[in-house]
Amino acid sequence: IDKIQEKVASDKVVFSFEFFPPKTEDGVENLFERMDRMVAHNPAFCDITWGAGGSTADLTLDIANRMQNTICVETMMHLTCTNMPVEKIDHALQTIKSNGIQNVLALRGDPPHGQDKFVQIQGGFACALDLVKHIRSAYGDYFGITVAGYPEGHPDTIGPDGVASNESYQSDLLYLKKKVDAGADLIITQLFYDTDMFLKFVNDCRQIGITCPIVPGIMPINNYKGFLRMTGFCKTKIPAEITAALEPIKDNEEAVKAYGIHLGAEMCKKILAHGIKTVHLYTLNMEKSALAILLNLGLIEESKISRSLPWRPPTNVFRV
Numbered sequence: 001i002d003k004i005q006e007k008v009a010s011d012k013v014v015f016s017f018e019f020f021p022p023k024t025e026d027g028v029e030n031l032f033e034r035m036d037r038m039v040a041h042n043p044a045f046c047d048i049t050w051g052a053g054g055s056t057a058d059l060t061l062d063i064a065n066r067m068q069n070t071i072c073v074e075t076m077m078h079l080t081c082t083n084m085p086v087e088k089i090d091h092a093l094q095t096i097k098s099n100g101i102q103n104v105l106a107l108r109g110d111p112p113h114g115q116d117k118f119v120q121i122q123g124g125f126a127c128a129l130d131l132v133k134h135i136r137s138a139y140g141d142y143f144g145i146t147v148a149g150y151p152e153g154h155p156d157t158i159g160p161d162g163v164a165s166n167e168s169y170q171s172d173l174l175y176l177k178k179k180v181d182a183g184a185d186l187i188i189t190q191l192f193y194d195t196d197m198f199l200k201f202v203n204d205c206r207q208i209g210i211t212c213p214i215v216p217g218i219m220p221i222n223n224y225k226g227f228l229r230m231t232g233f234c235k236t237k238i239p240a241e242i243t244a245a246l247e248p249i250k251d252n253e254e255a256v257k258a259y260g261i262h263l264g265a266e267m268c269k270k271i272l273a274h275g276i277k278t279v280h281l282y283t284l285n286m287e288k289s290a291l292a293i294l295l296n297l298g299l300i301e302e303s304k305i306s307r308s309l310p311w312r313p314p315t316n317v318f319r320v
């Protein structure tokens with residue numbers, strides 16, 4: 001099976017890992033070593049992001065190729081419309097096609113650094129829907145297409161009070177359905193920490209006739225400042241109990257990591273109990289927390305965790 005929607009639609013619980021292109025050559029080599037160790041645990045697929053504003057285009061293409069053909073994991077490449085005339089989009093798609101990659105995450109992208117709003121460039125696309133349509137019309141069924149979903153509403157629609165109005169939430173949902181109707185096979189969500197909100201989102205999608213798999217994007221909390229930065233950028237709701245748990249331990253890095261593993265495992269457990277079969281981990285290129293969560297869930301075996309890893313999973317205190 002080469003398309004990830006078929007892997008995530010099986011009866012088995014599966015997981016996947018997201019990575020981003022490192023800034024230096026050493027970083028890239030380190031990432032491949034780490035990825036190799038993580039792929040030994042048999043993820044359904046791994047994906048590599050497309051740098052904001054198209055800043056990592058060549059590197060993302062190279063990494064995707066190596067993931068598919070050297071690491072030998074089913075690979076999905078992210079692709080955005082920001083600063084991408086259609087020729088560049090086709091160059092990227094042709095390149096991955098010739099490298100045997102069959103999975104794309106089709107995104108609009110954020111505005112480049114220093115810009116507030118996304119602006120469609122001349123000869124480019126205005127939104128992910130346009131990109132999905134293009135991929136289907138130019139490449140038929142060759143690619144499995146994934147699109148982004150936003151359980152709390154897209155950040156553009158979230159007001160100063162931290163929530164999206166019901167009207168914009170509903171129009172986001174209808175737009176998501178358009179992306180699926182235009183040919184997307186799978187939805188991966190933006191990160192969230194309110195699991196009930198994710199489950200409501202899945203329900204709301206089903207109500208309007210979205211039937212494809214909806215995969216939760218889980219970002220383990222690795223570090224307090226990073227968590228605040230990320231949730232601030234994405235305007236993610238932080239449930240009060242998470243703030244209360246983090247506040248007293250925020251200066252203790254190990255305690256924050258251990259809590260992040262505990263929380264990630266609890267979230268996944270609840271989601272899996274509701275019949276969702278896939279968890280997608282935003283690894284931030286780090287292996288420890290992602291593997292510890294999967295270990296806690298019983299989805300990977302401790303004996304397969306590389307001995308060379310200078311770390312062992314935390315004690316049973318946080319086992320679920």
Ligand code: FAD
Pocket residue numbers: 048049050051052053054078079080105106107108109110111126127128129147148149154156157171172175176188189190191217
């Ligand atoms: P779209 O689906 O086009 O939607 C953007 C917003 O505009 C939504 O609010 C939508 O409802 C609204 N909208 C657009 N067109 C219409 C329309 N016709 N009618 C009604 N509403 C409309 N960014 C990167 O730069 N690189 C990455 O690799 C990357 N990976 C990501 C992976 C995931 C899983 C997620 C969730 C996000 C990722 N992002 C990435 C961020 C993403 O690019 C931004 O969130 C971006 O602002 C929106 O992209 P989108 O594909 O969701 O846009």
